[in-house]
Amino acid sequence: MKLTVTVNGTDHTREVEPRLLLIHFLRDGLGLTGSHWGCDTSNCGACVVWLDETPVKSCTVLAAMADGHRVRTVEGLADGGRLDPVQEGFTQCHGLQCGFCTPGMMLTARWLLDHNPSPSEAEVREAISGQICRCTGYENIVRSVLWASRNGG
């Protein structure tokens, strides 16, 4: 089937099989390898991207379901050369080690701050509770998101 997906503001039209998962469309079809592919069972959250206005686990969404819709990936977080406050927070607070979970974490954090600019620590933990980090113990991820909320949202 032919589909058109608007990824980070750019329309991409491709011929794909309906069974293609969104994560593979982004990574292998468009070369946007910022979104990671981990558990493949909707448990780890490494593949989280926005579908229109909502973070989703793209290993459990068909590319076909994004046809005619907008997708936002980590590549679309920065505004030109200026990092998003969330990205800045992860740098300031050492919010990553290996970085595998980071793109998904940052997209969820961005969504959280858009809806709740001053979240409590508990609210940050709840927001990222569907995403697994094997490195940081979450502490610095939470600090990074709170840093972003204090520094420009």
Add this chain to the structure above:
Amino acid sequence: MTGGSDEWWEGNAAVQVPAQVEYEKATSVEHALTLLTRYGPESRILAGGHSLIPMMKLRLAQPEMLIDINGLTELCYITLAGNQLRIGALTRHAQLLDSAVVGQYFAILHDAERVIADPIVRNWGTVGGSLCQADPSEDLSAAFAALKGTMVIQGPGGAREVAAREFHTGPYQTVVRPAEILIEVRLPIRAGGGSSYRKVARRAGDWPVGAVGAAVWLERDVVADVGIGLTALGARNFAAAEAEDYLRGRPATADNLDRAGQIAAENCRPVADQRGPADYKRHLARVLTARVLSEALSRAGG
């Protein structure tokens, strides 16, 4: 290289992907019904896909045609209609959790939604998909059984209503026929009630080891009516009818609530699995039933 080209599929043989399938977007409920009729039993409705796509990856489901209903915003609503709350089948878990009117009348649904999967899965999984998936551990099935809701099912010949407790016919089976769609859940609103839901899971975001929900109505200190729903515990129709019968008309004392818990436990048939042994689950049925009854009572009134 384009993801999805022939070379890509050959080069990624180890990747867990669904088998080949046709796909069409439904543009209205009528259109979805027409497609279901045209393509027959090998076609499936695709809602959030959060149960169907994993099953397709594992070849536990191999539909030939997917009918995507995500564009049907007319199935995405929570509205008050007289003494009923109506929930469209495409309503996402997150919308149920965010809804103030749901929280006002049915605390049990907010309790349950807080512990269904995780926030990201809740963004996309739907109420209708949960019910039609009919997993014996689905949380909403127990909540709607406790609330004695009604499901509205639309087919080529029109709509029919089925009681929540008659909706599921067995594990992964419902009364929804191949050419039908679940379109709505209706919940009766009755004054003076309170409700609650509690779940025991191995970790945050996991399916329940066992979970129980209850709704109670008091008249003076006597239980005028009660609904108790259980999931993952092998309860018939996700309900504890014998415990309800015991409690109805009795004073709402701690002893009576405990006794109701015991009866619920005696009448369910949990099976041992990786989440726990059967007698532990039976224990959960007993204590969780007493606890949700107690909490529902503390919320009753008004």
